[in-house]
Amino acid sequence: MSSGxxxxxxxxxxxxxxIPIAIVTVSDSRTPDSDQNAAFLRTAIxxxxxxxxxxxxxxxxxxxxxxxLDELAGGEARIILFNGGTGISPRDRTFDALSRKLExxxxxxxxxxxxxxxxxxxxxxxxxxxTAGVYRNTVIVSTPGSPAAVQLAWNKLLAPELAHLAWEVIx
Numbered sequence: 001m002s003s004g005x006x007x008x009x010x011x012x013x014x015x016x017x018x019i020p021i022a023i024v025t026v027s028d029s030r031t032p033d034s035d036q037n038a039a040f041l042r043t044a045i046x047x048x049x050x051x052x053x054x055x056x057x058x059x060x061x062x063x064x065x066x067x068x069l070d071e072l073a074g075g076e077a078r079i080i081l082f083n084g085g086t087g088i089s090p091r092d093r094t095f096d097a098l099s100r101k102l103e104x105x106x107x108x109x110x111x112x113x114x115x116x117x118x119x120x121x122x123x124x125x126x127x128x129x130x131t132a133g134v135y136r137n138t139v140i141v142s143t144p145g146s147p148a149a150v151q152l153a154w155n156k157l158l159a160p161e162l163a164h165l166a167w168e169v170i171x
Contacts, residue, residue: 086129
């Protein structure tokens with residue numbers, strides 16, 4: 001199918017089976033035991049019938065973000081979910097590292113995320129550099145590291161379109 005409506009695309013995408021998803025937490029303070037975002041995402045991913053292909057916990061260093069992106073993109077994971085490092089403080093470098101590598105961007109993800117986030121946190125939503133795009137035929141999503149932000153992105157944006165996102169980059 002070369003074109004068609006979103007409903008047709010979703011129906012076709014739903015037939016692809018479980019989607020392998022990687023989780024990358026970018027944090028200078030979390031440990032695997034205290035990583036609430038990874039715990040939430042693992043549960044949500046498996047509850048949705050998908051698989052966790054990889055999990056990484058890295059420091060918010062450009063070199064580490066780029067290295068894990070290069071390691072995981074184009075591999076088993078069809079979608080990589082980064083959380084953390086999307087603000088504007090000097091330590092927030094995830095967006096900077098990812099934005100240089102994305103081959104295609106999905107500006108709508110960040111726009112919708114900030115709109116929905118505004119409903120929760122008000123004008124502070126403008127400080128988020130949440131982003132998404134494609135790198136090596138892998139969907140890359142980057143959200144703030146707060147548990148509320150990760151849950152918002154998963155529940156409102158990612159879960160409803162996950163199969164469609166994963167299918168679009170391989171069709």
